[in-house]
Amino acid sequence: MKESTITRRKNQLPYAMALLLTLVIFGIYLSRAGKILTVRWIFGIAFGFVLQRSRFCFTAAVRDPILTGNTSLFRAVIIAIAVAMVGFSSIQFAAHLSGYPVPGMIKPAGVHTLLGGIIFGIGAVLSGGCASGTLMRVGEGHLLNLIALVFFIAGSAAGAYHFGWFKEHIIKSARPVFLPDLMGWGAAFFGQLALLFILYRLALWWDYKSRAQ
Incomplete structure (x- = not known):
């Protein structure tokens, strides 16, 4: 068995x-x-390689704690959000x-945000992955x-194609949300860090609890 496995790996070289x-x-x-196209090409290949080796998937990060109790991906997402x-x-x-002017995509948040998240979440679970996870698994065959x-495409x-209609009839009435304007810069910054830290500790607790069962 070992010899056949080694032979198969050599044949893939x-x-x-x-x-x-x-x-x-x-x-x-x-x-x-x-030259910028070459840089993007190299970055895309490197990003895909890291994505495949790490098995990183946002859907799995939310799904795994419920299905298997493993929160490693969920904690990785929390760390990535904190760093960003x-x-x-x-x-x-x-x-x-x-x-x-403060840079960034400061967009309206409303019913459309909640509805879009629910639809995307259902689709991601049914398909077995989010955009990054889907692309990674397509590359694997x-x-x-x-x-x-x-x-997805x-x-x-x-x-x-229909975004103009949604923007005019739904998104237009929603209010842009920028936490520093609502809470102040200090409260918004440290409040988010505190919330992420709490989520990280809860994820660790859930992981240990699931392993103990």
């Missing part, structure tokens, strides 16, 4: 080398159109102190996720 050569050639081709929040908050606060990707295209 030419395919890996051919794929690597194809990626390099295509990267060189993109560099002729613009610190970085973006620093940029926004620096712009605020300088008198510049999962046919079910390939079907999910097709309908179709649904996104339909949503983009």
